[in-house]
Every structure is written in structure tokens, then in C-alpha cells.
């Protein structure tokens with residue numbers, strides 16, 4: 001007899017959500033990992049899709065987020081590297097309430113910690129415990145674990161870094177998310193209501209590592225000038241409203257996602273480029289799928305049964321593979337400097353922009369990973 005039904009290893013957003021979700025099924029859960037630190041807040045804001053919001057609502061976390069912590073996106077404009085290449089998405093045209101909700105990373109972590117304090121079946125631990133199932137949610141840091149499990153993790157370094165920061169603009173955001181594919185960098189401005197309602201953005205700017213390091217080392221005024229040159233005048237003048245933080249960018253995944261008594265969830269299983277804002281959405285979709293598979297198991301089947309866990313892997317393999325290929329393909333397409341490819345991709349964007357069913361298909365993929 002094991003002390004716990006499940007040990008969740010790694011207390012990031014995916015690990016915390018999984019612990020809450022499994023506890024709601026009546027399972028006893030040991031969550032290994034410290035609560036979110038308030039010493040250095042995560043400056044990121046995540047673009048969450050409808051499926052992720054639905055899960056967080058069911059976990060009673062979403063509605064507790066404070067004012068301004070979640071900002072709906074009604075429109076999205078994607079620009080290529082010429083005036084002809086532009087794609088526009090609107091929630092109205094796609095017949096959905098919102099395209100995404102931009103969510104404060106630090107606020108979400110804190111609300112998950114609060115919910116965990118009140119969750120009756122979750123115990124926080126700081127060392128491994130005896131459990132029928134270990135769910136590895138250690139994110140990108142899972143390499144050593146994956147090696148020990150012989151899970152065959154493959155990872156390619158893009159040689160890029162993503163700079164994240166909060167910005168305040170002189171013009172209102174009007175709930176429009178903007179993205180520039182500017183060979184070789186990709187820049188996203190996500191509309192946000194913190195620190196200033198209606199005028200803030202979360203920045204995610206992916207660049208070759210050397211250029212990113214130079215921008216991180218530049219003083220605030222020089223950084224703002226470079227940013228202004230990159231985005232043009234549409235959003236007004238942008239000012240930094242937080243520290244800048246950076247993440248090295250990789251793509252990869254584990255070859256094997258489960259075995260007897262263990263399973264991989266979130267970034268521990270798959271890491272994608274942030275250009276489509278889908279990494280956490282994939283991880284939360286993993287949480288929903290694994291919880292549903294465990295809830296629906298036969299009465300005689302244990303939670304660590306590999307045949308049960310394979311049902312979860314079968315559900316998640318195809319959408320994860322597709323999103324990894326889409327983000328990687330887009331990045332490579334827009335990193336290609338040659339003139340014919342440039343023309344082709346910009347023409348391609350304007351064609352997609354005019355084909356409503358194709359746009360609807362693309363939106364549906366992004367809304368439900």
C-alpha cells in the first residue's frame with residue numbers, strides 16, 4: 001500500500017493544476033516543489049485559450065484572479081516583413097467570445113497556491129514519497145529525470161532568446177494582440193490591463209541570442225528606441241514598466257511519455273517556441289486529459305497502470321506533434337532571408353487572410369490545443 005495515490009513532481013502552473021485536478025477526484029496527492037516565490041515576479045503574461053480558461057474555472061482558480069489580471073483579446077493582427085503580408089483575426093468573424101485571454105503569470109501562480117492551501121487531499125512535500133503514480137511536471141528542468149527514466153528527450157536549441165517585459169503605451173490597446181514576423185526575430189505585443197488599464201502590453205520578443213543579450217544590456221531608453229523602431233507608430237510610444245527577463249528558446253519532446261508508475265505532463269514532455277503562445281495551453285490540455293483518463297478508469301485498475309497512462313498519451317500525442325510542427329515551421333519560414341521566399345510567405349499571408357474557412361481552422365487549432 002502506497003502512502004499517496006499520486007506524487008506530482010514540480011510545482012509550476014501545470015504541476016499545481018494537476019495536483020488540484022486529481023485531488024478533486026478524491027485522490028491523495030503529494031505535491032513536490034516550493035510555492036511560487038514573490039522575490040522576483042514572473043513578468044510574463046500568458047495567452048490562454050478557451051480550453052485552459054475552462055479548466056482553471058473548474059479548479060476554482062480563474063474567478064479568483066484580481067482585477068486586470070486577465071485581459072480578453074478581441075482581434076489579432078499578424079504582420080510579415082513587407083506591407084503586403086498581413087493576417088487579421090477577429091473574435092467576431094470567428095464567432096467566438098474572445099480569441100485568447102492574456103493572463104498575469106505571477107497572479108495565476110499565486111491563486112493556484114491559495115487554492116492548494118484549501119485543497120483537502122493535497123500535501124506539499126519537499127522530498128520523494130511513496131506513491132502509486134509519479135507525474136513529472138518539472139518543465140524544461142526535467143532533463144535529468146527524463147534521462148533516469150530513459151524517456152529519450154530530444155531538444156534543439158534555436159540559438160534564440162525570448163525577452164519578456166511589461167510595457168505602457170500612449171495609445172489604448174483596444175484589445176488587439178499584435179505580432180510581427182521580422183526575419184529573424186518575432187515580436188508579440190499582448191494587450192494587458194496592468195499596470196495601466198487599457199494601455200499596457202506584455203512583450204514577448206524572440207531574437208538571436210547575441211542581439212537579445214545586447215538589448216538586455218542596453219539602458220531603458222535605448223531599449224525603448226529599438227522597440228519603437230521594430231513596431232512602428234500604430235501603438236503609440238512604448239515605455240518599459242517592468243524589468244526585462246529572457247528565456248533561451250528550444251524545441252523538443254520526450255520519445256516516451258509514460259511507463260509503469262510514471263507519466264510526463266507539460267513542458268517536461270514537450271517544449272515549443274513561444275511564438276504561438278501555446279506551451280502552457282498544451283500543458284493544461286495534458287492536465288485535463290490525464291485527469292479525465294484517470295477519472296474514467298476501470299474500478300480494478302490502479303492509477304499507475306501503464307495501459308491506463310497510454311490512453312492519455314494517445315490523446316495528447318497528435319495535437320502536441322501538430323503544434324510543435326506548426327510553430328517550428330513558421331519560425332523557420334520567417335527566418336529565411338532569401339527574397340523569393342520572403343515574397344512567397346508574404347503573399348501566402350494575404351491569401352490566408354482572404355480564405356475565411358482556413359482562418360477559422362487556424363483559430364480553432366489555437367483555441368483548443
Ligand SMILES: Cc1cc2nc3c(=O)[nH]c(=O)nc-3n(C[C@H](O)[C@H](O)[C@H](O)COP(=O)(O)OP(=O)(O)OC[C@H]3O[C@@H](n4cnc5c(N)ncnc54)[C@H](O)[C@@H]3O)c2cc1C
Pocket residue numbers: 009010011012013014015032033044045046047048137138139140141142162163164204247265266267268274276277278279280281282283
Ligand atoms: C517568454 C515566454 C512566453 C510564453 N508565453 C506563453 C503564452 O502566451 N501562452 C502559453 O500557453 N505558453 C507560453 N509560454 C510557455 C509556458 O511558459 C510553458 O509552457 C509553461 O510555463 C510550462 O509550465 P510547466 O509547469 O510545465 O513548467 P515550468 O513552468 O517550467 O514549471 C516547472 C516547475 O518544476 C520545478 N522543478 C524543476 N525540477 C524539479 C525537481 N527535480 N523537483 C521538483 N520540482 C522541480 C521548477 O522549479 C518549476 O517550478 C511562454 C514561454 C516563454 C519562455
